[in-house]
Amino acid sequence: MPSKDNFIKQEGTEFPGKTYVEHLLRPVFNDQRDYLFKHMFNIHRAHVVMLAEQSILEKSEAAKILRGVETIAKIDPQTLTYDPRFEDLFFMIEHKMSEEIGPDLAGSMHMARSRNDMGIAMYRLVLRVHILTLIESALSLATALLEKIDEHAETVMTAHTHTQPAQPTTLGHYLTAVLDILLRDIERLQSAYKTVNCSPMGAAALSTTSFPIDRHRVCELLGFSKLIENSYDAVAGADYLIETATAVLTLMTNSGRWVGNFLQLVTREHDIIKVADPYVQISSIMPQKRNPVSIEHSRALASSTAGEALAAIHMIHNTPFGDIVDTEDDLQPHLYRSYEKANRVMHLMHAVIRTMEVNKELALARAKTSCITITELADFLAKEKGVPFRTAHKLASAVAQKCSSEKLELNELPLETVQRILTTQHEHLSLTQKEWEDIICPLQFVKRRSIQGGPNPDEVRKMLTNRMQMVLEIVSNLKKEHQRLNLSEQNLINQLEKFR
Numbered sequence: 458m459p460s461k462d463n464f465i466k467q468e469g470t471e472f473p474g475k476t477y478v479e480h481l482l483r484p485v486f487n488d489q490r491d492y493l494f495k496h497m498f499n500i501h502r503a504h505v506v507m508l509a510e511q512s513i514l515e516k517s518e519a520a521k522i523l524r525g526v527e528t529i530a531k532i533d534p535q536t537l538t539y540d541p542r543f544e545d546l547f548f549m550i551e552h553k554m555s556e557e558i559g560p561d562l563a564g565s566m567h568m569a570r571s572r573n574d575m576g577i578a579m580y581r582l583v584l585r586v587h588i589l590t591l592i593e594s595a596l597s598l599a600t601a602l603l604e605k606i607d608e609h610a611e612t613v614m615t616a617h618t619h620t621q622p623a624q625p626t627t628l629g630h631y632l633t634a635v636l637d638i639l640l641r642d643i644e645r646l647q648s649a650y651k652t653v654n655c656s657p658m659g660a661a662a663l664s665t666t667s668f669p670i671d672r673h674r675v676c677e678l679l680g681f682s683k684l685i686e687n688s689y690d691a692v693a694g695a696d697y698l699i700e701t702a703t704a705v706l707t708l709m710t711n712s713g714r715w716v717g718n719f720l721q722l723v724t725r726e727h728d729i730i731k732v733a734d735p736y737v738q739i740s741s742i743m744p745q746k747r748n749p750v751s752i753e754h755s756r757a758l759a760s761s762t763a764g765e766a767l768a769a770i771h772m773i774h775n776t777p778f779g780d781i782v783d784t785e786d787d788l789q790p791h792l793y794r795s796y797e798k799a800n801r802v803m804h805l806m807h808a809v810i811r812t813m814e815v816n817k818e819l820a821l822a823r824a825k826t827s828c829i830t831i832t833e834l835a836d837f838l839a840k841e842k843g844v845p846f847r848t849a850h851k852l853a854s855a856v857a858q859k860c861s862s863e864k865l866e867l868n869e870l871p872l873e874t875v876q877r878i879l880t881t882q883h884e885h886l887s888l889t890q891k892e893w894e895d896i897i898c899p900l901q902f903v904k905r906r907s908i909q910g911g912p913n914p915d916e917v918r919k920m921l922t923n924r925m926q927m928v929l930e931i932v933s934n935l936k937k938e939h940q941r942l943n944l945s946e947q948n949l950i951n952q953l954e955k956f957r
Contacts (some may be wrong), residue, residue, distance in 0.1 A: 473541065473544070478539070478541060482539060482541075482544065482545065483539040485545060485786045485787070486538075486539040486545055486546055486549075487539070488786060488789070488790050489545060489546040489547075489786065490534045490535070490537050490546055491534070492583050492789070492790070492793055493546065493579045493580075493583065494534040494546070496578075496579045496582040496583060497546070497547070497550065497575075497579055498526060498529075498530040499582070499679060499946075499949065500575055500578055500579065500582075500658070500679065501526045501566060502523065502526060502678075502949055502952075502953060503658075503674075503675045503678035503679050503949060504566070504569075504570055504575075504658065504675055505519050505522050505523055505526070505566055506519070506523075506674075506678060506949070506952045506953070506956075507670060507671055507674045507675050507678070508568060508569065508668075508670070509956070510671065510674065511668075511669055511670060511671055511674075513568060513569065513668050513669065513670070514565060514568075516956065518562060518565060519956055520956040520957070521558050521562055522554075522558060522562050522563075522565065522566050523953055523956050524558070525554050525557040525558035525562070525563070526554070526566075527953075528557055529550060529553050529554060529557060532553075537549070545786075547572055547575075547576075551563055551564075551566075551567070554566065568668060569659070569661065569666040569668035569670045570658065570659070570661055570666075571660075571661040571662040573660065573661065573662050573663065573692045573780050574657045574658050574659065574660040574661055574662075574691060574692060575658070576785060577657045577691065577692060578656060578657055578658050578679065580698075580785075580789055581653050581654065581655070581656075581657070581681075581697065582679065583789070583793065584653045584697075584701055584792060584796075585650060585653050585654050587792070587793060587796035587797075588646055588649055588650045588653060588701065588704075588796070589650065589935070589938065589939070590796070590800060591646060591705065591708075591796050591799055591800055591803070592643055592646050592647065592650070592931075592935060593935065594799075594800045594803035594804055594807075595639060595642065595643050595646070595708070595803050596643065596928065596931060596932060596935070597803065597804070597807045598639060598803045598806055598807045598810070599636060599639055599640065599643070599924075599928050600928065601806075601807045601810040601811040602632050602633075602635060602636040602639070602810060603636065603921065603924060603925055603928065604811065605628070605629075605632055605810055605811075605813075606629045606632045606633050606636065606917065606920075606921050606924075607629070607918075607921055608629075609627065609628035609629045609632065609815060609817075610627060610629035610630075610914040610917040610918055610921070611627060611629070611914045612627055612628040612629065612815060612817050612820060612821075613625055613626075613627055613820060613821045613824050613899045613900055613903055614626060614627065614628050614631065614729060614820040614821075614823070614824060615820070615823050615824050615826075615827070615829060616631065621827075622823075622826070622827035622829050623829060624829050624830070624832060624902070625824040625829055625830060625899035625902045625903050625912070626903065626912040627903055627912045627914065627917060628815060628820070629912075629914070629917040629921070630911075630912035630917050633917060633920050633921070633924070635715045636924055637924070638711045638715075639708075639711070639712075640924070640927060640928075640931075642704070642707060642708040642711055642712075643931060645703075645704040645707055645708070646704045646705075646708065647931075648700065648704070649697075649700045649701045649703075649704040651682070652696065652697045652700045652701075653697050653700075653701060654680075654681055654682045655681055655682065655683050655684065655685045655697070656672070656675060656676035656679060656681035656683070656684050656685065657685050657691035657692060658672060658675040658676065658679070659672030659675060659684075659688070659691075660685070660688035660689075660691035660692050661688070662692070662780070663688060663689050663691075663692045663693070663779070663780060664688055664689070665688045672684055677945070677948075678945065678948065678949045678952065679945070679949075680941065680942045680945030680946065689779075692779070692780045693778050693779045693780065695773045695776070695784045698769060698773060698784060698788065698792065699769075699770055699773060701769075701792055702766040702767070702769040702770050702791075702792060702795070703766070703770070705762060705766050705792075705795050705796055705799050706762075706763050706766035706767065706770075706795075708799060709759040709760075709762040709763045709766070709795075709799055709802065710759075710763055712755075712759050712802060712803075712806070713756055713759035713760060713763070716752060716755050716756045716759060716802075716806065717756060719749075719752050719806075719809070720749065720752050720753065720756065723749045723752065728816055728819060729815065729816055729819060729820050729823075730813050730814070730815055730816075731813060731814040731815075731816065732747070732749045732751065732752065732809055732812075732813055733809075733812035733813060733814070735808075735812070736749070736750075736751035736752075736805075736808060736809050736812070737749055737750065737751070738750040751805050751808065751809050752805075752806075752809060754801075754805060755801075755802045755805045755806050755809075758798045758799075758801055758802045758805075759798075759799075759802050761798055762795045762796075762798040762799045762802065763795075765791045765792070765794045765795035765798065766791070766792070766795045768791045769788050769791040769792050769795070772784070772787065772788045772791070773788070821899065821900075824899035825866060825867075825868055825897075825899055826866055827866075828856075828857045828860050828861075828866070828867050829899070830867060830896065830897050830898070830899055830902045831853050831854075831856060831857045831867065832853070832902075833896045833897075833901075833902050833905070834849075834852070834853040834856060834896050835849040835850045835852070835853035836849075837892070837896055838852060838853070838879075838886075841892075842883075842886060844882075844883065844886065848882055848883075851882070852878060852879055852881075852882055855878050855881070856870070856875055856878055859874065859878060867897040868897050872888065872890055872893050875888065875893060876888065
């Protein structure tokens with residue numbers, strides 16, 4: 458370890474010190490270069506166009522500035538590396554603009570704005586792309602689920618509560634539940650997008666400016682849907698980050714739960730789902746293995762995504778209500794990475810679900826075990842035989858206990874044995890062979906659950922039709938938003954033509 462004097466000599470005596478450069482400025486510069494470059498130049502374009510339209514800049518001055526902007530914008534950002542002469546990418550680009558068009562004009566480009574409103578605008582522009590991309594990926598998964606719900610509306614399987622076999626349902630019914638949660642997650646992403654897609658431009662440092670700017674014009678040119686009206690809110694508010702984080706956190710927490718179920722269903726012990734060959738990995742030493750690594754990675758990535766989102770939330774917690782670095786360059790990459798990883802989960806599980814095979818026969822056979830239709834005995838006795846429900850439940854429990862003690866399944870228990878149990882409470886209570894066979898049949902169990910939202914195949918198909926319409930509507934709205942953004946970008950390009 459060097460002495461204090463030698464350490465100071467290595468670090469330097471002026472800002473920025475070597476450690477500050479290596480462990481903060483350089484990594485931050487790289488993130489800015491990789492994520493913010495394109496959006497920075499769109500903000501430059503929109504702001505300069507507005508300054509000219511408001512006669513804050515002469516048209517000739519704006520034309521020169523915009524020509525310089527276009528020249529610098531053509532630089533491949535990956536060729537840019539941290540330069541200790543400049544604190545960050547913002548100042549490096551300003552320097553390059555000064556070299557291109559002169560320092561006076563380069564400085565004029567920044568009239569009536571600050572790094573505060575500009576930085577937040579860049580973050581919002583990046584995040585809105587991430588959110589829209591994740592919505593698209595989630596919709597892709599939704600379409601795969603719709604396909605499998607239709608295919609397996611009548612595929613009877615065992616549903617579990619508390620990790621134990623509970624009652625028969627269908628795979629279509631189960632996947633509809635997964636889809637419904639996913640659709641709610643998409644709604645949360647849409648809400649986050651609405652919050653993010655607002656313009657802070659014109660807030661400047663925090664109190665706007667004395668220049669006669671048009672904030673709405675910049676908002677329009679950048680494709681934001683509306684202004685953040687209060688200028689202090691524009692630079693101090695971090696709820697757009699929290700909502701962005703919580704939307705992806707909720708999506709990945711929800712997804713991780715059913716992805717975990719899939720890992721159970723693909724085990725040899727369950728063997729209900731078979732993952733297609735392109736998404737399994739063979740062991741390096743055990744050739745019989747079909748490791749469902751695509752699902753394993755999805756679960757791990759979901760957890761990693763949640764961690765990144767939580768990191769962003771914790772970085773905001775208890776920070777002062779104002780412009781502060783906690784919500785800026787150190788935080789943003791956590792959100793970018795969280796959305797990138799969430800996208801990978803959506804695509805992986807789309808591929809798995811779209812191509813998976815289901816062992817329908819085994820799923821049905823399993824639904825005949827563990828006395829999981831016994832609920833129907835209690836319901837039938839109460840509905841059809843007039844037995845008080847608590848008594849009916851007690852009788853059904855006695856039948857289940859008999860199966861357990863005799864190590865028999867319900868379909869192996871003789872009707873005579875059932876009759877003896879029933880008459881312990883009601884002397885004349887009896888079941889026909891047909892009634893008993895329907896009670897213990899998982900197919901009949903499912904068909905009788907025809908209440909709205911139940912596993913009856915007709916009910917599942919009703920839900921399917923409704924969900925298809927919901928997905929189509931989301932797809933249509935997403936397409937309209939992309940068209941709106943494309944028109945906005947084209948409008949910005951068209952405005953530049955006026956200065957050529």
